[in-house]
Amino acid sequence: MAETLLKVSDLNVYYGSIHAIKGISFEVKEGEIVTLIGANGAGKSTSLNTVAGLLKPGSGQIEFCGKSLIGVPAHKIVKQGMALCPEGRRVFLQLSVKENLEMGAYSRPDSEVNDSINMVYDLFPRLKERYKQVAGTLSGGEQQMLAMGRALMSKPRLMMLDEPSMGLAPILVDQIFDIIKNLHAAGTTILLVEQNARKALAIADRAYVLETGRIVNTGTGSDLLHDDSVRKAYLGG
Amino acid sequence: MLNYLISGISLGSVYAIIALGYTMVYGIAKMLNFAHGDVIMVGGYAAFCAGTYLGWPVPLAILFSMMICTILGIVIEKLAYKPLRSATSLAVLITAIGVSYFLQNIALLIWTSNPKAFPNMVNFIPSIVLNKGTGSEITISSTTIVTIIASILIMVALTLFTGKTKIGKAMRAVSEDKGAAQLMGINVNATISVTFAIGSGLAAIAGVLLCSAYPTLMPTTGSMPGIKAFTAAVLGGIGSIPGAMLGGILLGILEKFAQAYISTQLSDAVVFAALIVVLLVKPTGLLGKKVMEKV
Ligand SMILES: Nc1ncnc2c1ncn2[C@@H]1O[C@H](COP(=O)(O)OP(=O)(O)OP(=O)(O)O)[C@@H](O)[C@H]1O
Ligand SMILES: [Mg+2]
Numbered sequence: 377m378a379e380t381l382l383k384v385s386d387l388n389v390y391y392g393s394i395h396a397i398k399g400i401s402f403e404v405k406e407g408e409i410v411t412l413i414g415a416n417g418a419g420k421s422t423s424l425n426t427v428a429g430l431l432k433p434g435s436g437q438i439e440f441c442g443k444s445l446i447g448v449p450a451h452k453i454v455k456q457g458m459a460l461c462p463e464g465r466r467v468f469l470q471l472s473v474k475e476n477l478e479m480g481a482y483s484r485p486d487s488e489v490n491d492s493i494n495m496v497y498d499l500f501p502r503l504k505e506r507y508k509q510v511a512g513t514l515s516g517g518e519q520q521m522l523a524m525g526r527a528l529m530s531k532p533r534l535m536m537l538d539e540p541s542m543g544l545a546p547i548l549v550d551q552i553f554d555i556i557k558n559l560h561a562a563g564t565t566i567l568l569v570e571q572n573a574r575k576a577l578a579i580a581d582r583a584y585v586l587e588t589g590r591i592v593n594t595g596t597g598s599d600l601l602h603d604d605s606v607r608k609a610y611l612g613g
Numbered sequence: 614m615l616n617y618l619i620s621g622i623s624l625g626s627v628y629a630i631i632a633l634g635y636t637m638v639y640g641i642a643k644m645l646n647f648a649h650g651d652v653i654m655v656g657g658y659a660a661f662c663a664g665t666y667l668g669w670p671v672p673l674a675i676l677f678s679m680m681i682c683t684i685l686g687i688v689i690e691k692l693a694y695k696p697l698r699s700a701t702s703l704a705v706l707i708t709a710i711g712v713s714y715f716l717q718n719i720a721l722l723i724w725t726s727n728p729k730a731f732p733n734m735v736n737f738i739p740s741i742v743l744n745k746g747t748g749s750e751i752t753i754s755s756t757t758i759v760t761i762i763a764s765i766l767i768m769v770a771l772t773l774f775t776g777k778t779k780i781g782k783a784m785r786a787v788s789e790d791k792g793a794a795q796l797m798g799i800n801v802n803a804t805i806s807v808t809f810a811i812g813s814g815l816a817a818i819a820g821v822l823l824c825s826a827y828p829t830l831m832p833t834t835g836s837m838p839g840i841k842a843f844t845a846a847v848l849g850g851i852g853s854i855p856g857a858m859l860g861g862i863l864l865g866i867l868e869k870f871a872q873a874y875i876s877t878q879l880s881d882a883v884v885f886a887a888l889i890v891v892l893l894v895k896p897t898g899l900l901g902k903k904v905m906e907k908v
Pocket of ligand 2: 420421422463546
């Protein structure tokens with residue numbers, strides 16, 4: 377039985393008076409790919425951002441490697457081995473590709489940074505060609521690669537990805553999913569949020585379906601791929 | 614003519630140093646620290662007290678002043694601005710104006726409104742005389758030379774700092790996206806504190822240079838240069854380090870020429886009119902860059 381890496385229990389998150397997450401519980405075990413699917417506004421990004429420490433939960437528990445993350449600021453959570461590649465990429469547009477990667481390794485010793493940068497270049501040769509270019513001049517797909525590479529720079533045990541395929545051409549989407557599979561094969565645990573539910577369920581060990589702030593369904597990836605209600609709502613019938 | 618140019622560059626260099634402080638803080642924390650000018654005044658008094666009352670040697674007095682201002686900058690940020698990190702920019706602006714009056718009034722209580730005669734602390738190198746013996750001699754004072762050199766050194770140092778060091782790069786990351794910066798493991802609050810510390814340390818240097826050139830020190834000493842330097846920072850493109858430098862120098866020259874050829878009373882109006890014209894033609898300021906965004 378694999379160790380539980382992330383355990384979220386009874387989580388409630390509010391934006392002012394808006395109750396965005398209504399008592400959800402889910403977990404991710406070491407070595408798994410878990411996906412959260414759901415319609416726009418269901419609360420997927422809110423969940424990931426809260427786990428990463430960017431949002432403060434109203435109540436509930438978040439444990440990572442057995443330790444509570446409640447009250448721990450986001451910049452310290454990274455050090456514990458969790459990275460979030462946020463929705464909309466959010467690369468630093470005015471920093472160069474290389475500087476963006478350096479920022480990803482901010483909490484690691486300087487001596488290890490170059491090795492990690494080379495590792496990311498191996499994964500994304502395109503980034504190596506453009507290392508001097510400011511990120512604002514990269515194409516959307518390249519920015520997504522940079523965002524993923526930057527998140528990898530912290531050497532996370534758990535990598536959370538928020539809609540990594542958003543706005544990309546089909547060929548690039550396939551490429552991004554291949555990379556996710558490779559990362560997973562190399563030992564990184566993945567928590568994936570995707571609009572592209574079909575592809576996400578196809579690679580996921582387990583999945584949770586989120587609807588207006590509540591988890592309404594859960595199961596293995598292939599179970600949900602064949603579940604009637606999921607097919608109707610998220611896979612186009 | 615050359616005389617005005619030189620005194621303009623000299624005054625402009627002081628504006629440039631102040632503007633660099635404004636631009637650093639605006640560039641990274643995205644807020645206008647209107648109390649920046651008053652930190653200059655505090656820096657002036659700190660150097661004055663250390664040098665004149667305590668009789669400390671000049672380098673020590675300047676260091677002392679920088680230390681006081683650095684601490685003051687960090688404290689102001691922690692107490693007044695940090696609680697407003699997610700408030701509207703108008704609320705922050707009003708707070709900054711409040712801090713400005715607070716500092717002026719504290720200075721009024723401690724040092725009264727009687728001007729202090731500030732000793733020139735930067736005339737340690739010889740002045741230069743141009744066109745010697747031609748009858749139209751022009752003297753470049755020691756203060757002018759030191760001021761110009763100091764502003765150039767500071768600009769270069771800041772450029773290297775933000776461009777090459779780990780914390781400097783983190784500052785640029787924070788300036789773009791605080792949330793994403795946190796996800797990298799950057800402590801945003803600490804980074805903003807460092808920014809205020811640097812800006813305020815620079816204000817101390819500006820205070821010493823300003824008071825050495827215009828040796829009447831009063832609680833309101835910092836406010837007009839503060840506003841002019843802010844104008845300079847906007848003129849050059851707020852957030853841009855070379856922009857602050859260019860804006861400062863141009864503003865200084867413009868002010869001195871306006872005083873000489875138009876009228877002393879109208880010189881400030883000319884300066885602000887220039888700002889308006891530049892902003893109409895190029896809203897981002899002379900060297901301000903448009904942020905490229907890709908969706
Ligand atoms: N900053 C905010 N302020 C107020 N409400 C917000 C904010 N961010 C999100 N919400 C609300 O919270 C709910 C959940 O939003 P969230 O961004 O988590 O959805 P999502 O599942 O990620 O959607 P999408 O697929 O469109 O990215 C939505 O109703 C949204 O309107
Ligand atoms: Mg989302």
